[in-house]
Amino acid sequence: MSRWMSVTALLSVVALVAAACNGGDTAEGEIDPNDLVLCVESEFEVRGDGLPGMEEEYGFEFPNVDTQDLGLIYSNVGDGDCTFGEVFTSDGRIGALDLHVLEDDQGFFPLYNPAPVFREDAYEENADELENLFNPITEALDTDMIIQLNERVSADGDDPQQVAQDFLDEEGLLEDVSGTLDGADITVGSKDFDEQLLLGWISVLALQEAGANVGNEIDLGGTVAARDALEGGEIDHYWEYTGTAWIEFFEEEDPIPDEQEQYEAVRDRDREEANLVWLQPAPFNNTYALAMSQEEYERLGQPETLSDLEPLVTEGRLPNGEAPEDDEGDTGE
Amino acid sequence: MSAISEKIQASEAEAAAEVRESRRKVFLRWFGTPLFLVAAGAALMTYAFTTELDRTAQRALDPERVIELTLEHLEISLLVALITVVLAVPTGIMCTRDWARRIRPFFIGLANIGQATPSLGLIALFVLTVFGVLFRSGYQAVVAGLVAYTFLPILRNTIAGIEAVDPALIESARGMGMNRRELLLKIELPLAVPVMLAGIRVALILAVGTTSLVYLFPGTTALGQVIQQGHGLGRTAVLIVGAGLVALLALLVDYVASIVEWVLRPRGL
Numbered sequence: 001m002s003r004w005m006s007v008t009a010l011l012s013v014v015a016l017v018a019a020a021c022n023g024g025d026t027a028e029g030e031i032d033p034n035d036l037v038l039c040v041e042s043e044f045e046v047r048g049d050g051l052p053g054m055e056e057e058y059g060f061e062f063p064n065v066d067t068q069d070l071g072l073i074y075s076n077v078g079d080g081d082c083t084f085g086e087v088f089t090s091d092g093r094i095g096a097l098d099l100h101v102l103e104d105d106q107g108f109f110p111l112y113n114p115a116p117v118f119r120e121d122a123y124e125e126n127a128d129e130l131e132n133l134f135n136p137i138t139e140a141l142d143t144d145m146i147i148q149l150n151e152r153v154s155a156d157g158d159d160p161q162q163v164a165q166d167f168l169d170e171e172g173l174l175e176d177v178s179g180t181l182d183g184a185d186i187t188v189g190s191k192d193f194d195e196q197l198l199l200g201w202i203s204v205l206a207l208q209e210a211g212a213n214v215g216n217e218i219d220l221g222g223t224v225a226a227r228d229a230l231e232g233g234e235i236d237h238y239w240e241y242t243g244t245a246w247i248e249f250f251e252e253e254d255p256i257p258d259e260q261e262q263y264e265a266v267r268d269r270d271r272e273e274a275n276l277v278w279l280q281p282a283p284f285n286n287t288y289a290l291a292m293s294q295e296e297y298e299r300l301g302q303p304e305t306l307s308d309l310e311p312l313v314t315e316g317r318l319p320n321g322e323a324p325e326d327d328e329g330d331t332g333e
Numbered sequence: 334m335s336a337i338s339e340k341i342q343a344s345e346a347e348a349a350a351e352v353r354e355s356r357r358k359v360f361l362r363w364f365g366t367p368l369f370l371v372a373a374g375a376a377l378m379t380y381a382f383t384t385e386l387d388r389t390a391q392r393a394l395d396p397e398r399v400i401e402l403t404l405e406h407l408e409i410s411l412l413v414a415l416i417t418v419v420l421a422v423p424t425g426i427m428c429t430r431d432w433a434r435r436i437r438p439f440f441i442g443l444a445n446i447g448q449a450t451p452s453l454g455l456i457a458l459f460v461l462t463v464f465g466v467l468f469r470s471g472y473q474a475v476v477a478g479l480v481a482y483t484f485l486p487i488l489r490n491t492i493a494g495i496e497a498v499d500p501a502l503i504e505s506a507r508g509m510g511m512n513r514r515e516l517l518l519k520i521e522l523p524l525a526v527p528v529m530l531a532g533i534r535v536a537l538i539l540a541v542g543t544t545s546l547v548y549l550f551p552g553t554t555a556l557g558q559v560i561q562q563g564h565g566l567g568r569t570a571v572l573i574v575g576a577g578l579v580a581l582l583a584l585l586v587d588y589v590a591s592i593v594e595w596v597l598r599p600r601g602l
Contacts, residue, residue, distance in 0.1 A: 039551065042548055042558045042561045042562050042565065043561070043562060043565040043566055045558075045562070046389055046392040046393045046562050046566070047389060047566065048388060048389055052392055066551055066552060066554070067548050067549075067554055067558055068548070068549055068550055068551050069549040069550070072461075072549075072550070072551065076551055081471075081551060082551070
């Protein structure tokens, strides 16, 4: 019996060791491009406006790509398990985990600036009042601001309604609006993720402060659900992203690389084809980006842009031209 | 007289028919499943490559990539099955020993929890929580989670197989002077093999199916990725090929296991 057990124990050890043996060791101070893991969602891996297009645009490929759930990517980039990770530029976890976002210097990723979108009939009744109410709000929503607000919702677990209220109060955006929309009936919708809940609440609170009777349909579901509700008249307004309209609603293959031009193209087309009015967009852009932790950023020679990654992931060379630390030239095997 | 010879002829014909029948069964056993798998695989490939695919779908179904994912899927499932067999069979044997009667509910309970927990949650538990620090890589943690998920069928069938051995046989073996070890190795285990193998087949199929989920976790990829890409990007052909390949892989693995089962099945003592 004891011999039987020891044979079994031996076999299990062998199996576990076999499982453990993937990946070799590199000499200290040397960078093996294969150790630089890029973590992406499975969709990003094959989307034309994701990894394949990015690699084509920048002219190099990442040797080690690992797909995982988006939620895991942020924390794995934060603790260095992923060297680079696919993130969304306005996500609150970028601030919470102090991630370094690499600049898309070739302007490859589509632009996704959010703007308040209204049904034409709801807009026409109070056009000037709505412009006066919303334009200062959208102007205040730059990248730093939205990351800070998103961080309170996504990382700290604060109520989006409270965060929206604090934003409007602290920025003094509701000071002269009282009574401007008395008697107007406006139903507000939103998609179902944190940033959209926040934007939806900003609309609801601002419209209420201006005296409108506000219907609250925040948290409708995905993009398609929100768009259908707007076109069908169940809601009068929600925040949509310029790139989403261009690529998903109009099914355009090539994004427009200029924020203002893309906004104008979407605005004009949606007005004409769907009787929807786009107010001016916010300065922040919620698009794809690659990010890394501050430790990895320092270790890998402070790459600032996606182009800076080329020497790293192709040859293991640091982007600032210096040789990796401790590299004697002959430490390799 | 003639009546008798007719009867003999009839029974000969019956016997011949039986031989033919059993030959047909043997043929089906050995070749039926592979023929089906080849036909289904060919149909799947024809579908994939005759459907008009846009560039996104072509990237998702790049043959080199799909083969790589299939191999990794197979590797993970087989590793999981191997480790589970190595751990669960001895645990099952231990649970049937007299000295272990007391701790047996503990092991069965643990395996029950493993099976009852949703597989996704179980893998996440191993990857994300305190268990994670026990493992050096995401790959190991994922494999451990899958082992926990597939543990029960093998454990349960090992116990059931050994307990189903006729007590009279055990009595007579004892009477012949066998000690406990001989009893286990010569009587209990050989007789329990068919039931144990049935459990292993269930575990294998579970492993192949559940491995689809590992693309969500760091350090691992598998065919589930193709399914998710087809679903997430609205490319039905990609979705069908991914799901079809997982199903074919499960059937293939089950077929190989059925051959092993047939070879190892004791043919009388």
